[in-house]
Amino acid sequence: xxxxxxxxxxxxxxxxxxxxxxxxxxxxxxxxxxxxxxxxxxxxxxxxxxxxxxxxxxxxxxxxxxxxxxxxxxxxxxxxxxxxxxxxxxxxxxxxxxxxxxxxxxxxxxxxxxxxxxxxxxxxxxxxxxxxxxxxxxxxxxxxxxxxxxxxxxxxxxxxxxxxxxxxxxxxxxxxxxxxxxxxxxxxxxxxxxxxxxxxxxxxxxxxxxxxxxxxxxxxxxxxxxxxxxxxxxxxxxxxxxxxxxxxxxxxxxxxxxxxxxxxxxxxxxxxxxxxxxxxxxxxxxxxxxxxxxxxxxxxxxxxxxxxxxxxxxxxxxxxxxxxxxxxxxxxxxxxxxxxxxxxxxxxxxxxxxxxxxxx
Numbered sequence: 550x551x552x553x554x555x556x557x558x559x560x561x562x563x564x565x566x567x568x569x570x571x572x573x574x575x576x577x578x579x580x581x582x583x584x585x586x587x588x589x590x591x592x593x594x595x596x597x598x599x600x601x602x603x604x605x606x607x608x609x610x611x612x613x614x615x616x617x618x619x620x621x622x623x624x625x626x627x628x629x630x631x632x633x634x635x636x637x638x639x640x641x642x643x644x645x646x647x648x649x650x651x652x653x654x655x656x657x658x659x660x661x662x663x664x665x666x667x668x669x670x671x672x673x674x675x676x677x678x679x680x681x682x683x684x685x686x687x688x689x690x691x692x693x694x695x696x697x698x699x700x701x702x703x704x705x706x707x708x709x710x711x712x713x714x715x716x717x718x719x720x721x722x723x724x725x726x727x728x729x730x731x732x733x734x735x736x737x738x739x740x741x742x743x744x745x746x747x748x749x750x751x752x753x754x755x756x757x758x759x760x761x762x763x764x765x766x767x768x769x770x771x772x773x774x775x776x777x778x779x780x781x782x783x784x785x786x787x788x789x790x791x792x793x794x795x796x797x798x799x800x801x802x803x804x805x806x807x808x809x810x811x812x813x814x815x816x817x818x819x820x821x822x823x824x825x826x827x828x829x830x831x832x833x834x835x836x837x838x839x840x841x842x843x844x845x846x847x848x849x850x851x852x853x854x855x856x857x858x859x860x861x862x863x864x865x866x867x868x869x870x871x872x873x874x875x876x877x878x879x880x881x882x883x884x885x886x887x888x889x890x891x892x893x894x895x896x897x898x899x900x901x902x903x904x905x906x907x908x909x
Contacts, residue, residue: 550575550593552584552610553626554602561657562597565664571678572669579603581610588617594676595622597668598645600636608636611643622675624668626651634753638760641725646868647671650750666813674722674841674869701877703884704853711831711856712902715778715794715801716741716895719818719848721748721840723868725757727888729764731838732783734892737766740899743783744772744794744803746821748814748840751788758785776803786816793824801828812844818872822848831856834898836891837876839867846872849881860884860894 551559551574559577566572575593578584582605584596596614600607607625614623625648627637637648649668720727724747735743749757755771762769765783772784772792778801786792790805811817818837822845825833835852837845839862849859859882861873866888877885886894 550578550584550587550591550595551597552578552581552602552607553597553599554579555599558599558626558651561660562664562668565661566669566672569665569669572672581605581607581613584610585613585617588614592618593621595624595672597624597626598640599626599651600628600633600640608639608643611640611645615644622646622672624649624671624675629750629752631752631756634756637753638725638756642729646675647722671722671841674871701885702880703877703882704859704880705883713741713834713899714832715825715829716743716834716836717822717825717852718743718745718836718838719822719840719845719872720745720838721814721818721842721844721869721872723839724748725760726868727838727862728757728761730888731892732761732765732767732769735765735767735783736896738781739767740780742778742780742801743767744778744786744792744821744825745783746786746792746816746818748816748844749788754785754788761785772803772805774803774805778802786821789815791816791820793820794828795824796828812842814842814844818845819848823851826851826855826857829857833857834895835859836895837861837873837882838888838891839869840872841869842871843875844872846875846879846881849876850879853881858883858898860886860891862891863887 551562553559563574567574576587576591578587580602598607623645625637625640625645627633627648628651758769758771767781767783769783771787778794784803787805791808792803792805794801795804811819822835833852835849852859861876861882863885864870867873876882
């Protein structure tokens with residue numbers, strides 16, 4: 550179901566989405582009030598919801614949708630502005646599932662291609678379509694994610710575990726809500742740095758960091774080049790930049806760059822995790838939370854290759870079990886846990902260490 554007051558946007562979305570044999574438009578509405586009136590009859594599988602609309606905007610509509618259809622995925626249309634980013638984060642906090650950048654009225658060909666590239670995969674992932682992963686590494690065949698549930702084997706923990714020095718987190722769809730639940734559980738005296746790659750565009754990541762910081766005992770900020778990786782601080786990769794860790798003059802620090810996208814993503818979890826594996830080795834813990842796609846799979850391979858540990862969020866508590874599922878199916882995860890137990894597992898591992906030396 551498309552809910553947008555722009556006739557042009559509704560037409561472009563209808564034309565592109567109807568061209569996919571797996572998708573069908575259930576209905577349209579020009580504002581939230583009309584959408585709520587149609588929901589019980591249409592019962593759509595997914596709702597595409599604009600933010601700015603007359604009579605009842607997207608933010609006011611979300612609670613009404615959730616009363617009628619508590620679990621139906623909602624994808625928000627957002628503008629790439631600070632106001633649009635704030636509204637999108639508000640929408641995600643209210644129960645929206647994901648978002649896409651609102652189609653432009655200027656270049657319809659580019660807009661149509663962006664819808665095919667960005668929106669269609671999200672619709673299918675949120676509706677749990679069995680699908681072919683198209684962005685596998687060139688040297689490997691594309692993965693088929695079957696409808697049947699395959700056997701998943703967890704990876705044995707390293708025989709001799711190294712003392713943890715860093716936590717690296719990769720997350721995408723459903724990430725803001727998952728981080729908002731996980732990070733506030735970290736105590737003020739948490740003795741390790743935490744680095745996060747969350748798939749988000751510019752502006753969004755800075756605002757997300759600010760929001761998380763307001764509810765966390767630890768400082769949370771967007772990563773800046775040259776910052777020292779000190780214990781007890783959380784960094785989020787900036788939108789449209791890869792974030793990596795490196796050593797400079799015997800200190801651990803952050804760097805950012807705009808190298809090629811990996812898995813169509815920048816920031817990329819793979820890029821961050823590879824750097825963590827190279828710098829911290831077995832003293833790393835990788836965490837993959839709710840996300841679509843396969844970014845993070847190769848990075849987790851790099852962590853496991855150096856003796857580090859990986860844990861992933863389970864399917865039941867994930868909005869989309871894409872990245873966590875691929876890592877789990879590849880046998881790279883030591884543990885597959887519900888979101889509420891991931892913080893407990895991290896603290897258990899940290900508490901089990903006899904001592905932790907500060908990183909200078």
